[in-house]
Amino acid sequence: MIPLNLVLENNHSKYYLNIADAIRKAIEQGLVTPCELLPSARKLAEQLQVNRHTIMAAYRELIAQGWVESKLRKGYRVTKNLPIIQASHKKHSSSHETVSHNWQIIKKNNTAQKKSASQYKFNFAGGNPDISLFPFNDFRSSMNTALNRPAIKDLNYGDNAGYPPFIKEVSTYLRRVRSINDKEIIVVNGTQEALYILSQVLLTKGDKVAVESLGYRPAWNTFENTGAELIGIKQTNQGIDVDHLESILKIHSIKLLYLTPLHQYPTTTTLPVSERMKIYRLAQQYNFAIIEDDYDHEFHYDTQPLAPIAANDPAGLVIYISSFSKLMFPAVRLGIMAVDKSLASHLINYRTLINHKTNILMQDAVARWMKEGAFERHLRKVTRVYQKRRECMVHMLNEFKNQGMNIHFNTPPGGMALWVDVGFNAEKIALKAQQQDIYILAENAFHLSARNNLNKYLRLGFSGQSEEKIEQGLIKLKRIMLSL
Ligand SMILES: Cc1ncc(COP(=O)(O)O)c(C=O)c1O
The missing domain is CATH 3.90.1150.10 (Aspartate Aminotransferase, domain 1)
Known part of the structure; x- marks a missing residue:
């Protein structure tokens, strides 16, 4: 039985009446609801360090007032049809109206949940993966092993880049399958967290971010939340229009370019190598960074997918983000950022403001699952x-x-x-x-x-x-x- 937190006041000379008052207030405030079981006299006596008979006297008082019902051997319950609670389930339902606090929302956002x-x-x-295809049985054995041999030292506070064996598996995978080398990997709770951290660390009010004019609104919302301004780059049937990007760069100082080059979101076109190279040169010339969101790399059917822009990044200006939401399922909340060494510690330190640690147990299981080939x-x-x-x-x-x-x-x-x-x-x-x-x-x-x-x-x-x-x-x- 979950204990009931009672606030005792000293309004009566008889102690059982003070206890009865405290139980009544808990009922009025909705801390216990109609029909819910109240603590037994013995338990409450222990909790309040009083004699059991004192509690029984308090309950008798509440029964007489109609707050509580008692059934033989079933204990005490809050009365079934308490009008005061049915009328309103407000915390303070007594005679005076409660005035709700006037919140001053500094950072408004438009991310309200819709029907999924x-x-x-x-x-x-x-972009929905078919979760019914996920091999839960295979994965269960990796999860069991992670629990049977827990990574005790990593389960505590400390290093906030991610679980090292998971980072190792991901690095090997990125190097072999996506040709990405020489970047630091930071594990995040999905790429949305990566976008948030990047926005907070790299952007300030008035900065300009270039984005695809048809694109991924959750990323835009995050950039805009810093006060940054979005500039839409036109699209051709091959992805962004590089000439338009260049004309924008001649007028505005752009801090970041957010791109989905492999399967443009939402048009699914692939940006050709020639355009990627032009964009990279522009980034060097005009000194902006590129966030490359490679959110469904593996799902390429007719040929090998093009290597990411991040695979050939001598200036270290490409921030590569990728997610396990489509490779596994969205609720796994796993993603990675692969960034230049010069940026990594800033991002990890900022993340510590939000969260001391990522979910190490899940990373341990996924690392084992990857290592034994089940992922591929x-x-x-x-x-x-x-x-x-x-x-x-x-x-x-x-x-x-x-x-x-x-x-x-x-x-x-x-x-x-x-x-x-x-x-x-x-x-x-x-x-x-x-x-x-x-x-x-x-x-x-x-x-x-x-x-x-x-x-x-x-x-x-x-x-x-x-x-x-x-x-x-x-x-x-x-x-x-x-x-x-
Ligand atoms: C363009 C794009 N980026 C990233 C993601 C994945 O986001 P997350 O890792 O936060 O689930 C999605 C998922 O729909 C997406 O469409």
Whole structure:
């Protein structure tokens, strides 16, 4: 039985009445609710260091007043139908109204939670992994080993870069699979934390951050929260328009460029090597840093994915961030920043302001899981499944085209979504779809400036649901499109 915290006052000469008052106040304040069991007379006597009969007298008093009910051998409970609590569950429900505190919110933000894509019957979210494919059994054995042989010294406070064996596994993986070497790795609770830390350490009010004009709003919100100003760079069908970036650099002093070069978010195009090299040269010439968000590197189907910009970074100006949210599942809250040595300690020290430590137990388990090859087995499996889902979606959409529907798209070599030109009414289609339990976003959700909304693109994610669901959902979507 959880003890009940009572505040005793000395209003009566009889001690049991003071105890009865304190229990009544706890009930009035909602600390115990109707029907909830109260501490036994023996337990409360021990807690208050009084005789059990004193407590029983207090309970008798409360029974007489109607606050408490007693049942033989079942103990004392708060009365079932207490009107005072049913009327309002405010902390102070007595005669005077409580005036709530007038908070002065210094840092407002617009990150309110909406219904999540996975709660819809058909989920065409652009970046949802299919968590039902995750090999929980394989992972359980790594988790068990982490618990059987706990890394005692690392479970305590101290070193805040991450769990060294996990960092070692990630470094090897980044070096072998993504050609990234010579960077310091810092473990974060997902890349959103990385973006927050980077913003706080590198940006101040009035700084300018260049971003893709169609892009990833959670990153933008974080930059803007520092008072920085976002400048949208136009996009071509290959990613950002480097000529436009250069013209902006001639006018403004840009501190950071945030990019998703491998599978541009949300259009999924891949930025060619030539454009990456031009951007890198501009970064050196105009002295800005690049945040490269490589959020779904492995999900590339037709060829090997291009090596990140961070793989060839002699000036150390690329901040590489990557996440386990899609490789495993979002709630694992694991991500990494790979940064130049000159920056690493600043980021780690700043993180200590937010959090003394990351989740070492989870990193221990994931490190073991990676070391024994299960991570790569899982990636091979889901990449094959996602590739088939992409083919299924492409096939369905081509069928629609053959039936005379006016839709256009390029099959992206990777990523988790298609960017589909439906001609017009994209926003209405997405809205109607959501009303019919189909989660889809239209291009308006991704524009930095609403003025650029052509209202003709839908982002159709293919990774988060089975081929059967993709087919059923697309047939429903076709009906919606034809009805407008
Ligand atoms: C562009 C982009 N970056 C990063 C992430 C991953 O964020 P996190 O690691 O905080 O879950 C996502 C996930 O949707 C994303 O779309």
